[in-house]
Amino acid sequence: MAELFKAEKLTKTFGSGKTAVTAVKEATFALQPGTITTIVGESGSGKSTIARMVLGLLPITSGKVTFDGKDFTNPTGRDRNAYWRNVQAVFQDPFSSFNQFFTVKTLLYRSLRLLDENIGQDRLVEALGHVGMDTSVLDRYPHQMSGGQRQRVMIARALMLRPRLLIADEATSMLDASLRVNILNVLTDLRDELGMTVLFITHDIGQACYLADQVLVMEHGVMVEQGTVDEVIFNPQHEYTKKLVADVPKLHSKIDLNVGEHEEVESL
Numbered sequence: 430m431a432e433l434f435k436a437e438k439l440t441k442t443f444g445s446g447k448t449a450v451t452a453v454k455e456a457t458f459a460l461q462p463g464t465i466t467t468i469v470g471e472s473g474s475g476k477s478t479i480a481r482m483v484l485g486l487l488p489i490t491s492g493k494v495t496f497d498g499k500d501f502t503n504p505t506g507r508d509r510n511a512y513w514r515n516v517q518a519v520f521q522d523p524f525s526s527f528n529q530f531f532t533v534k535t536l537l538y539r540s541l542r543l544l545d546e547n548i549g550q551d552r553l554v555e556a557l558g559h560v561g562m563d564t565s566v567l568d569r570y571p572h573q574m575s576g577g578q579r580q581r582v583m584i585a586r587a588l589m590l591r592p593r594l595l596i597a598d599e600a601t602s603m604l605d606a607s608l609r610v611n612i613l614n615v616l617t618d619l620r621d622e623l624g625m626t627v628l629f630i631t632h633d634i635g636q637a638c639y640l641a642d643q644v645l646v647m648e649h650g651v652m653v654e655q656g657t658v659d660e661v662i663f664n665p666q667h668e669y670t671k672k673l674v675a676d677v678p679k680l681h682s683k684i685d686l687n688v689g690e691h692e693e694v695e696s697l
């Protein structure tokens with residue numbers, strides 16, 4: 430199947446001269462439609478920089494991005510708007526995305542303005558349904574919801590545009606374990622029921638294991654390994670990946686036990 434998204438030698442350098450920092454060096458990867466890809470790596474390895482370039486929020490220093498076969502490297506104007514109808518994102522802290530004086534209705538209606546008025550309301554109900562919510566949430570204020578509910582509202586907001594690619598950058602890291610699993614399950618449902626393509630950024634190998642069809646490993650801006658969960662996490666080839674996996678005790682023991690079920694990884 431043709432890939433939905435492709436990055437070729439994606440590079441980002443911040444600053445110039447002696448103070449230049451190359452946050453991502455020639456990363457090449459593809460996202461297949463209807464699959465979940467996770468990018469794992471330690472803090473500062475370049476995961477968020479890749480996410481922001483894929484989203485078109487951060488200018489790419491060199492390399493090429495294609496979506497559905499069309500070049501979208503550093504899109505501007507109409508191209509960028511067209512791109513954002515297809516590619517949406519949710520970020521780490523859902524609370525910071527809310528104005529605390531706005532209800533969920535106000536937040537979502539602001540996004541609906543991007544859509545035709547007639548289809549807007551239907552989309553809103555549909556999007557809330559995808560994250561297991563209904564319109565009763567519309568009158569709530571941010572402080573009246575749990576972190577997990579706020580994050581589900583943010584996912585619903587992204588879904589209203591019916592994106593084909595959803596980027597989730599550390600979208601569960603502010604949540605406690607049970608809420609985290611809840612959000613991860615929303616993402617797998619979106620893949621399974623809508624055929625959505627998801628790029629999930631995490632520093633947590635356990636979450637990558639739970640979700641991913643494909644795992645990309647970043648070390649100091651370099652994509653050192655990529656493949657399926659079984660290839661990358663349960664049979665890592667690169668020294669850095671071996672170290673990352675070894676740092677997750679329960680996961681490590683599961684490898685020893687050669688257990689095929691990945692669902693109950695401790696760090697979730």
Ligand SMILES: Nc1ncnc2c1ncn2[C@@H]1O[C@H](COP(=O)(O)OP(=O)(O)OP(=O)(O)O)[C@@H](O)[C@H]1O
Nearest residue numbers: 443450452470471472473474475476477478479632
């Ligand atoms: N706007 C910027 N200006 C200069 N350097 C930056 C900028 N944004 C990121 N960097 C640097 O790029 C490198 C990669 O950062 P990035 O945030 O992509 O890593 P990360 O893997 O997402 O880390 P974390 O898990 O902590 O979010 C880091 O060295 C960071 O300091």
